Amino acid sequence: AGGGNAPADNGQASGQAPAEQKEEPAVKKRIALVLPEKIGVNPFFQQMDDGAKKAAEELGAELKTIESTDYGAIEENLRVAVAEQYDLIITSSFESEDALKKVAAENPDRNFAIIDTVIDLPNVRSVTFREQEAAYLMGAAAGLATKTNKVGMVVAMDIPLLKKWTGGFSEGLKATNPNAEFIVNYVGSFTDPAKAKELALLQASQGADFINGAAAVGDLGVFEAAKEKGFYTAGQDVDRTVIDPEHIVLSQLKGTDAAAYETVKSFVEGTFQPGVVTYGLKEKGVGVTYITHDSATPLHAFIGQEVVDKVKAINEEIVAGTRKVPESF
Amino acid sequence: MEWLDWSLVSSTIRMVTPILLAALGGALCSRVGIFNVGLEGLVLVGAFAAIVGNHFTGSLFLAVLFAAAASVLFSLLFSYMTIGLKANEIVVGVAINFLALGLTTFALRAVFDVKGAFYDKDMAGLPRLEIPLIHDIPVLGEIVSGHSPLVYLAFLASILLYIFFYRTVTGFRVLAVGMNPVAARSLGLKTTRLQVMAILLCGVLCGVAGAQLSLGQVTMFTEGMTAGRGFIALVAMMMGQSHPLGILASSLLFGFMDALSIRLQGFSLPTQFTSMLPYVLTIVAMFFLKDKNGGASSNQQSAR
Amino acid sequence: MVAVKELCKSLVQPLLAVIIGLLTGALVIAAVGESIIGTYQEMWKGAFGNFYFFSSTLARATPIMLIALGLALAFRAGVFNLGAEGQMVLGAISATLVAIYLPAPGIVKILAALVTGIVAGGLWSLMAGYMEAKFRIPLLISTLLLNYIAVLFASYLVSDPFQDKSGSAALAQTVMLEKGAWLPKLFAGMSVHSGFIIAIVAALLLFWVIRFTPFGYEVKMLGHNPFFAQYGGIHRIKVMLTGMFASGAFAGLAGTVEVLGAHYRFVDGALTVPNFAWTGLMATLLANSNPIGVIFTSILLAAFQTGAMGVERNTEVPLELASVIQAVLILFISARFSYSWWKQRKKKGGESHGVA
Amino acid sequence: MAHRLEMREMTKKYGDFTANDKVSITLGAGEVHAIVGENGAGKTTLMRMLYGMEQPTSGEIVLNGKPVAFRGPNDAIQHGIGMVHQHFMLFGEFSVAENIVIGYEPRKSGFFLRKDAAAKVRELSKQYRIPVNPQALVANCSIGEQQRVEILKVLYQGADIIVLDEPTAVLTPLEVKDLLQTIRNLAESGKSVILITHKLQEVMEVADRITVLRGGKVTGSVAKDQTNVDDLARLMVGRELQQLSERLPLDGKPLLQVENLTVRDKQSLLDQVSFTVHHGEIVGIAGVSGNGQSELLQAISGLRNIQDGTIRLSGVDVTNQSVAKVRETGLSHIPEDRYLWGTAKQESVEENALMGYQRKPAYYRRGVILRDAFRRVVQEWVNRFAIKTGSKQLNEQAGNLSGGNLQKLIVARELGHETPFLMAAEPTRGVDIGAMEYIHQALIEKRNSGDGILLVSSELSEIMALSDRILVMYKGRIAGELSRAEATEEKISVLMAGGSVHGSSQRAV
């Protein structure tokens, strides 16, 4: 394939949208979404794919999703996407950082976007989330709602990435209920609901009445344990309360789909800009059901309106900047 | 004893069941001279088939049967490749693991149109058996009663397998084939048939192990939900020297060490170290078992 | 004349196997209603389609090949090492740390890192060998268990003490190596790096050692009959430990070149998720522990992977299916198809379960 | 009398090599038929065809007047043919009774009735007067007992025709006597026995008919009373046997000095063993196997650590040194079990021959083994010892060589080291008389050239023929020493059984 498009692309990247809009209807914009792993156990990528697909469909662009089998495949897939002349290449996550840094630097005339982390290059748009803020709200709600003063969390793995969840949660918990005991257990795998369930059962037997799931697909195991033992739980990323409103009383939300949607949309509409966009509570890019976002299910009595109101207040403080949630832990 | 309460013991028993079943299956293979590294894949296939069976028939009994049948099908492939086509058993085992992961992931999408996990909160899992009298005894009841039938089956299986090996004619011949294949053949024993039978039986056990995982411990299927249990089963099998009761002991040993490591997570040690614990302690345990080593593993040494 | 005949005979088996594997794969593809030819074409393109893809295949083959070579030596000595994964990871992390923290010019860093990787992988493997020799802890068990320990330990190192704390610090990884410590790429813009050359040289060297040197002879004899070897004056433990060290060293080297040549930092999980260790094991077994054969089987297995990636990128065949096809192909190339197999097929029924 | 078995014009080819060439034999009920012949003559091959383990290239087997074809041992067993292999087919970790009934286990609804099995074995053992302990683990049984297990197994399987392939090669003289008696008993009770052996004395003692094979062909088939040992030997070897060279009188310096050698492994295996081998001397060690000979060989060669005592070779202390060190100091060693210690069966003749030479300066330069130079040497050994290597010559798998030829290869390899000291354990086990003569001659020549030899053999005739001095081992100790002049078979036998002999010169050390 020839590199004839390069000058046009260049113009587009520097934001000369009107000029380019004219010739556009003839040729569909081609967008590649290169995922750093398989869509599967991590709903995060499914959401991203959905969001991008939705935008592409609505706006008449062509979208190709490429899943990477492993770390080494990411760079390869990015390079191939460049070679195949996609107009915009979107990727995601920390795992893709190194690969994109290389590929984007080598191809300064092409457009890239990365979701969930920051790359400081003139041709890359970065979209990030401040999950710890939502986790903080979650912890705050848990601290207020717990009757036993014991709160648990089942986490996939003890890795830095997930510290945003455990750290934010723990800070929020301390803020509303300094006496509450926080029990954390790690599954050691993203794909082990059986062990996640056993860990939740153990935490319940130790007296936790609210156990937050952050074990990727293992959350399903935590939910099942909740159903069996009657404690309360919460899920991640999307509104999980619909699965079992009796026991899943909250969900921590992350608008990956919106981020992908917006990225595709801005590109097709010609407003695509390099630089950093972050989504936190303020931008409503992350949140917690009932507090920042509505839920399809009615509020459970375990949380109760009183708690919701108190946490809403905390949310406002964070949005206003009067209450600080640490960046890292 | 705050950090080693009885619910932990009961949890250990549940967690160890799939490992125990798969290890017993592995032992059957190793007793006929075949080192089966495909346990992980066989269990995974069983786990998936159990959910499919349950979903479409609504019968838990049929679901377990379905799980066993699916794993047996894979075992059939394993035995055809290794015995029929004389392929290297380790290559076939590894390929079976890859194949199982790929096929179940693919079928998850094809059958249920979901990626990653299939969870239906209305699907009934295996029932918990409350053993009448024992259930009311304080500690014992908590530990022994209230598990899925497959848990009891697993423990029963190790005893049955013991009886099979050391009391029945066919079991005796199976042992003979593994001990000295040349002599067994020269006696006109049907070595191939015995080997295939052992491999298929291994499939049954692995299938049941999968069913326990996806219908007993949880009620769902997720991609790669075996999470390395097949390899732990392999270790348990070798440590137990392919002896059914030895495997029972080594599986429990590993299970308890795993439980212990969970309890230690609360303390200030980095999780990586607590997670290491079961493996480290297993190696330490080997120091004390050293006198009895050799038997089962010596013929695997020359697997080439 | 005889040699040609022998060669043909030895080629029949793998060829038949590949054909049967492709046919089976075709069944799978047809079953989901995709184009068989189209899928295989993409597979071929993804692996060998043009120089770029070929070079990616070679890059992917590099760690597989090195691991396979180490295992080849161990297997020849009759030692079954299942611990390549741990040895690779431990070698890689040690080498990375040296490459980062050793205050020296780039080339020295590279050399020091290579040596460290080799030694770390070797020592870890040696430990298993020592436990077998001294305490009779079966290698098969200890190597398998040591994998978990090594991987967890490396994970600890990069998620706490040696973590890259710059930026988001969200990943368990070390900081990036400085450019001088990168193994050079063989061609600009292509992923294959000088690690591939190292692997090829290692294969030739190993072939020479096994074929022509006393050590190679001793390894071979030990593998065939340890009693005979001992009786003949071969120091069983010494050769076994050497074999273990060497196989671990190769695995450590594999991890090291992957870091120095491709990732430029140690990322938790980046070496374990692609299953290099098990793939390397298969490459060895398929090549019957022959170092020259290992070159080809490693490239073949790597091609299955890059080919599957090509299928994923350019067809509607889902990724899972690509991995199914890959597994099916591996399954069949391990089979011993031969003339006798055909003969056996034909007279099946009559001769059922006699003496094999 | 109708023949029970006829084998007509049996031919077996391995590739281009003809192992059996139109061999015909007949066997009547109650007959003991001996088959003798050189190593590699095709005796085992013939029997493997009879037992269904090999398919004949051509030929016919007629059993009780009906032609039969066996697809496997199972078929043969069903037709009443049983075989005791040259190398036992036993399961070490099973009991004697289990080994005997395997394949035809007494059972009740699938369960193995082990008590019945033991009872049946006891009964069978009494009926044929073949004593065994049904409960014992086979691994713990002596070789002789293992062989009885094999014979009982065949009888249990209902065999009328029993094939014994070199059954006496591994037995002690006493066990041989018992076995020959057993064979006679079996024949009397109507069984037919085919006996393969290299020991013509035994043949004359027990056989009714004798068939001689050479180069895959029958060279003669005679009734016992029409022949004698010398005729048979001539038929076998195709020439007259020669007398051993004269032994030169030599009075050499001490070469191997063993003092207070003690080996323990839970129980005591060697207890304060002391002796010396001089240059130009063959010291024979007689004894029933299992009395410490194996441990002694292993201790001297460095394969086993000793708990107490010293071993000096050519004046160098080699106590608890590695095998390599001991060999370097001047040891070569013909091992007692050629398959366990002496070869790698899957490897070629050449690779097997190379063992121990791979680092010798003559064959090793600049890190590389000099294959061409070495191959010439091996070829010479093959020619000199008349080793039949089969069609692939030096590339033939060692495991495909007949037992005796393999033994010759090992002897050639060890003699080739030209060390001052040779340890020869059962050097002629399983080799034909021609080869035996050759090996004996080679040992004598080595002695005459001033080297020392420690000869361990369960074959009394061999010990007596070769040794300058004879030590008898009993229960891990040296029970007595006899000079060549004073040694008689009787005296040695008494010592071997734990008795004492007056007038045995106690020239210890």
Ligand SMILES: Nc1ncnc2c1ncn2[C@@H]1O[C@H](COP(=O)(O)OP(=O)(O)OP(=O)(O)O)[C@@H](O)[C@H]1O
């Ligand atoms: N599987 C085989 N492939 C090739 N050649 C073989 C095979 N088996 C036996 N031979 C050859 O056939 C010949 C006859 O072997 P056989 O074992 O019958 O000899 P034998 O008379 O029993 O000798 P010995 O007295 O030494 O036991 C030998 O030269 C041997 O090398």
Ligand SMILES: Nc1ncnc2c1ncn2[C@@H]1O[C@H](COP(=O)(O)OP(=O)(O)OP(=O)(O)O)[C@@H](O)[C@H]1O
């Ligand atoms: N004690 C015995 N002595 C002699 N022959 C026996 C004895 N027991 C069984 N047989 C014979 O051996 C043959 C097979 O015996 P059996 O029925 O025990 O085999 P099997 O257990 O059915 O074999 P498989 O289960 O492998 O098919 C039969 O022809 C039987 O008559």
Ligand SMILES: [Mg+2]
């Ligand atoms: Mg023979």
Ligand SMILES: [Mg+2]
């Ligand atoms: Mg012989």
